[in-house]
Amino acid sequence: MKRAIFLDRDGVINKKAKEHDYIKKWGEFEFLPHITDVISQLNKKFLVVVVSNQGGISRKMMTVNDVNSIHSNMQLELKKNNAIIDKVYFCPHYVQDNCMCRKPQPGLILQAAKDLNINLSKSYMIGDSGSDMEAGKKAGCKTVLCSDSFLEKNIKPDFVVKDILEILKVVNG
Helix, strand or coil: CECEEEECCECCCECCCCCCCCCCCHHHCCECCCHHHHHHHHCCCCEEEEEEECCCCCCCCCCHHHHHHHHHHHHHHHHCCCCCCCEEEEECCCHHHCCCCCCCCCHHHHHHHHHHCECHHHCEEEECCHHHHHHHHHHCCEEEEECCCCCCCCCCCCEEECCCHHHHHHHHC
8 A cells, every 4th residue: 555645735735815715727826835846755755645625616716627727737837847746636515515525524535545545544634724634634644734823623733844845854754
């Protein structure tokens, strides 16, 4: 079985949209500093899988095709710098839909584990929110909060880093 790094997208790979908004097209997508180098380093030891809530689809603010286009462009740009996203999973539902794939539920991670033969206990969920940490814990992953602010609820990540570069120390340590 393989080890994986599960990355939230908005706030970890790219700059988040304003509150109550979404990244709706490629022109709004802006990579965060150092993410390409970090993903390239992670590729040496892990599968890298994106797991992302995209509730703007359910809210009719964007379409599945819009999100797929963003992900295709993201993967192409990363690949130019030897950084590979092995697979992207996203939930198109909104909070009220109560689905099993929307984080904090672990559905996206569990599906990836099944599809890609991933050992979840040797894998990491890296995100910038409580729902990312909760989904990772429910799936049986180690969790890394990548944020300089702390969480709602009482979710305790296994590790807290202030920026993406610190992730390499955590997962290689």
